[in-house]
Amino acid sequence: xxxxxxxxxxxxxxxRLLYSIDRQLGWLESSGPDMFQRILGSMRRKSGRLSHDLxxxxxxxxxxxxxxxxxxxxxxxxxxxxxxxxxxxxxxxxAVRSEISRMVVSGDSVRTWGLVALLQELRGGLSDHMSxxxxxxxxLAELWLSRVDRKRVSFDLSQMGGRSNSxxxxxxxx
Ligand SMILES: [Fe+2]
Ligand SMILES: [Fe+2]
Numbered sequence: 001x002x003x004x005x006x007x008x009x010x011x012x013x014x015x016r017l018l019y020s021i022d023r024q025l026g027w028l029e030s031s032g033p034d035m036f037q038r039i040l041g042s043m044r045r046k047s048g049r050l051s052h053d054l055x056x057x058x059x060x061x062x063x064x065x066x067x068x069x070x071x072x073x074x075x076x077x078x079x080x081x082x083x084x085x086x087x088x089x090x091x092x093x094x095a096v097r098s099e100i101s102r103m104v105v106s107g108d109s110v111r112t113w114g115l116v117a118l119l120q121e122l123r124g125g126l127s128d129h130m131s132x133x134x135x136x137x138x139x140l141a142e143l144w145l146s147r148v149d150r151k152r153v154s155f156d157l158s159q160m161g162g163r164s165n166s167x168x169x170x171x172x173x174x
Pocket of ligand 2: 011061130
C-alpha cells in the first residue's frame with residue numbers, strides 16, 4: 001500500500017477516536033452522577049488508547065521524515081517543525097488522560113471545565129498538525145521521494161509490524 005495513504009488512514013482513525021471522546025464529554029456534562037462515572041471510565045480507556053495510538057503513529061512517521069529531510073536538504077524546515085510538534089501533541093494527549101484520571105480518582109463530577117479546555121487544545125493542535133501534514137508534507141513527499149524511496153518507506157512501515165490500526169479496526173466495528 002502507498003505509505004502516504006497508510007499514514008492518512010491512521011490520521012482518520014486517530015481523529016475518529018478523539019471525536020468519540022469529545023462526544024462523550026457532551027454526554028458527561030448532561031448526565032446524572034450514576035452515569036457520570038461510567039462515561040468517565042470509558043473516556044479514560046479511550047484517552048489511554050489515543051495516547052498509545054499517537055505514539056505509535058509518530059514513531060511510524062519516523063520511517064518517512066528522515067529520508068524526506070535528506071532529500072529536501074536546506075528546504076526541510078517544514079519537516080523539522082512537524083517533528084517538533086509530535087512531542088507537544090503527545091504531552092497534550094497525556095494531559096487529557098491525567099485530567100480524566102484525576103476526575104475518576106477524586107469522584108469529581110462537577111469541575112469539567114479543565115477537561116473541556118484540554119480537549120479543545122488537543123483537538124485544535126492535532127487536526128491542525130494532521131491537515132498540514134496531508135496538505136503540505138505529504139505533497140512534498142510526492143514531489144521529492146523517488147519510487148525507490150517510497151518502496152523503502154513502505155518496507156520500513158511494514159517491518160514496524162504494530163501498525164497503528166487499532167483505532168481503524170475499532171472504528172469499523174460497532
Ligand atoms: Fe505527524
Ligand atoms: Fe501524522
